[in-house]
Amino acid sequence: xxxxxxxxxxxxxxxxxxxxxxxxxxxxxxxxxxxxxxxxxxxxxxxxxxxxxxxxxxxxxxxxxxxxxxxxxxxxxxxxxxxxxxxxxxxxxxxxxxxxxxxxxxxxxxxxxxxxxxxxxxxxxxxxxxxxxxxxxxxxxxxxxxxxxxxxxxxx
Amino acid sequence: xxxxxxxxxxxxxxxxxxxxxxxxxxxxxxxxxxxxxxxxxxxxxxxxxxxxxxxxxxxxxxxxxxxxxxxxxxxxxxxxxxxxxxxxxxxxxxxxxxxxxxxxxxxxxxxxxxxx
Amino acid sequence: xxxxxxxxxxxxxxxxxxxxxxxxxxxxxxxxxxxxxxxxxxxxxxxxxxxxxxxxxxxxxxxxxxxxxxxxxxxxxxxxxxxxxxxxxxxxxxxxxxxxxxxxxxxxxxxxxxxxxxxxxxxxxxxxxxxxxxxxxxxxxxxxxxxxxxxxxxxxxxxxxxxxxxxxxxxxxxxxxxxxxxxxxxxxxxxxxxxxxxx
Numbered sequence: 001x002x003x004x005x006x007x008x009x010x011x012x013x014x015x016x017x018x019x020x021x022x023x024x025x026x027x028x029x030x031x032x033x034x035x036x037x038x039x040x041x042x043x044x045x046x047x048x049x050x051x052x053x054x055x056x057x058x059x060x061x062x063x064x065x066x067x068x069x070x071x072x073x074x075x076x077x078x079x080x081x082x083x084x085x086x087x088x089x090x091x092x093x094x095x096x097x098x099x100x101x102x103x104x105x106x107x108x109x110x111x112x113x114x115x116x117x118x119x120x121x122x123x124x125x126x127x128x129x130x131x132x133x134x135x136x137x138x139x140x141x142x143x144x145x146x147x148x149x150x151x152x153x154x155x156x
Numbered sequence: 157x158x159x160x161x162x163x164x165x166x167x168x169x170x171x172x173x174x175x176x177x178x179x180x181x182x183x184x185x186x187x188x189x190x191x192x193x194x195x196x197x198x199x200x201x202x203x204x205x206x207x208x209x210x211x212x213x214x215x216x217x218x219x220x221x222x223x224x225x226x227x228x229x230x231x232x233x234x235x236x237x238x239x240x241x242x243x244x245x246x247x248x249x250x251x252x253x254x255x256x257x258x259x260x261x262x263x264x265x266x267x268x269x270x271x272x
Numbered sequence: 273x274x275x276x277x278x279x280x281x282x283x284x285x286x287x288x289x290x291x292x293x294x295x296x297x298x299x300x301x302x303x304x305x306x307x308x309x310x311x312x313x314x315x316x317x318x319x320x321x322x323x324x325x326x327x328x329x330x331x332x333x334x335x336x337x338x339x340x341x342x343x344x345x346x347x348x349x350x351x352x353x354x355x356x357x358x359x360x361x362x363x364x365x366x367x368x369x370x371x372x373x374x375x376x377x378x379x380x381x382x383x384x385x386x387x388x389x390x391x392x393x394x395x396x397x398x399x400x401x402x403x404x405x406x407x408x409x410x411x412x413x414x415x416x417x418x419x420x421x422x423x424x425x426x427x428x429x430x431x432x433x434x435x436x437x438x439x440x441x442x443x444x445x446x447x448x449x450x451x452x453x454x455x456x457x458x459x460x461x462x463x464x465x466x467x468x469x470x471x
Contacts, residue, residue, distance in 0.1 A: 007277035023207070033367020034347065035275040035284055046314025049284070049333035049347050054317065057328060060363040080184075109210075111185020111203030137276050137283065137465040138340040146458055149337035149344070153308050154451050 006038035014123035015040060022116040023108035028052050028101040032060065037098065055101035059088055078110055087113045091121045093128040161189035164267035171263060173255030180206050182244040196250055205248045209238050228257060237261065241268035274369045274465055283344045285461050286367055290392050291374035292384035293353030296413040299444040300374060301332045301348055304454065308334060326352040329364045339462065353388065362395045370407040370461040372453055375432055377414045377422040382431060389432055407460030409438045411453040416443035
């Protein structure tokens with residue numbers, strides 16, 4: 001089963017290559033607000049959202065610390081555990097700033113992830129298309145379905 | 157870079173054909189100390205050599221051969237040599253294809269001992 | 273801006289519950305968490321102090337289900353209400369698709385409500401967002417308290433809701449009004465996806 005998925009198609013190939021080369025176990029590409037553009041290795045969508053929310057929060061809060069230190073930004077953040085490490089880094093694209101959250105195990109390393117992240121970053125920056133005008137996504141009469149969805153969610 | 161690390165690396169880089177030597181954190185693949193020619197991408201060498209050393213160690217252990225003391229990869233245009241030092245540190249040397257591997261090995265083992 | 277995946281037909285929206293300290297933002301999420309079946313929600317993440325005051329945010333991902341052929345997910349966030357956590361509030365507001373302003377209906381809390389609302393507008397501006405363009409609904413919480421202690425919906429609308437956005441009375445502890453509030457903000461947020469927009 002393919003475990004790499006992308007909301008934005010242009011992110012898929014660079015992310016797959018990064019996973020293969022770095023040996024990372026889980027990865028997310030997201031906006032600074034925690035919206036996921038691509039993911040690898042997660043099974044439940046809701047888990048992805050939690051990881052993204054927390055990852056984006058770490059980057060945001062340490063970004064504020066950087067400002068207090070008159071540092072433009074922290075290039076990357078690493079959290080080292082016993083079995084797993086977390087790598088977090090941001091970069092600029094035509095679509096604005098994106099963040100990467102990478103979880104790696106003992107079969108990879110901080111050095112490998114950092115090394116191949118540079119390639120990932122360059123490939124994503126090169127592949128990023130300019131944002132397009134969007135057509136309506138939902139039908140005008142979506143309320144009925146929304147009400148039914150919320151009703152079933154709350155057992156009503 | 158501390159004097160101890162610099163001395164350890166200097167003795168390796170004095171050998172003819174050596175392009176650079178590094179002390180690398182084996183688990184992280186990050187550089188602890190380096191003495192490299194400009195053309196050598198230290199970060200990449202450190203990360204990839206550490207990954208390689210980790211896999212080779214596992215392979216050796218799977219063969220019931222114990223942990224490796226010395227890893228030597230020879231390619232058409234260059235040589236990579238890795239010696240594990242105490243505390244998970246790796247001594248890594250890159251050089252050209254004609255590098256005197258015997259002498260480099262001796263200096264790397266000395267460097268590893270000096271780090272103990 | 274809501275994230276839309278046309279390939280896998282998925283929509284993800286970020287909704288932030290904003291308001292003064294102890295107005296009941298976390299209680300809203302806890303109630304929703306308790307009511308929604310496990311398969312349709314993720315773990316509720318609470319970055320709180322030892323005394324259970326929100327330190328950074330609470331977070332609850334929800335699977336709404338299919339809407340117009342799109343699997344629709346909501347990310348519900350709360351912000352810390354206490355005045356000195358403003359930097360954190362600003363961070364959580366980034367990229368919000370909609371806001372629920374949870375006001376404390378107690379008459380003595382009116383100044384805190386107004387201050388928090390002003391703070392919301394400032395933080396939105398700091399994030400390059402205009403409150404006039406953002407889907408916002410109001411929830412007047414703690415309406416279960418004795419009538420002599422609280423302000424009515426009309427009084428609170430007059431004091432806080434001068435743009436005539438949807439507003440809901442609630443008692444988040446018992447769950448009254450929580451569903452209606454979520455429904456209200458959901459409609460506003462998704463309405464924008466049914467209109468032509470520049471991304």
